[in-house]
Amino acid sequence: SQQGEEDPQALSIQEGENATMNCSYKTSINNLQWYRQNSGRGLVHLILIRSNEREKHSGRLRVTLDTSKKSSSLLITASRAADTASYFCAPGSYNTDKLIFGTGTRLQVFP
């Protein structure tokens, strides 16, 4: 199992702006998931991207994956105050048995 490393650790933006956060990992993966956690709550799955996919969309979310650079990015377009949360990536391999979460990116969106 491997841990994803999110960057930056914290990000503050105004409502309406786009937010980009990045994830790097060390070894080959079969997929990568992104999760969101509102303060003091559980994590919520946002999106899963497979290693043979380069980009995936879900509403205002856009995830990219570059396996050659071992990195992924999560873009939130037209951010809202309700997007304020911590965001975690979790790289996954079929030959491992668990997801490892990092410390996340804390996003603050100001109204």
Added chain:
Amino acid sequence: ETGVTQTPRHLVMGMTNKKSLKCEQHLGHNAMYWYKQSAKKPLELMFVYSLEERVENNSVPSRFSPECPNSSHLFLHLHTLQPEDSALYLCASSQDWLGAKNIQYFGAGTRLSVL
């Protein structure tokens, strides 16, 4: 509502108390997990159960004792805890225990304070 319910949401206990955290999932999943989340630290996986059998125990102190009576319920029994055990305890479930293939569904957590 994720389909995973944790009770209680908040718990304050003394170091000599015994208490239990409960997790219930209504998703028909086969695997359940306990995580510990402390401030500014990565989420720590504590235990994994698959079909009621413990398949992962990440060097967790014996003062934490998990129990999985069936695939829908998971408990974490607590006794003689230390103040550093204060944290958010999260329960999650997935279709099966090969977590890398599966999406995990989390409960809202139990905020535990040990005095």
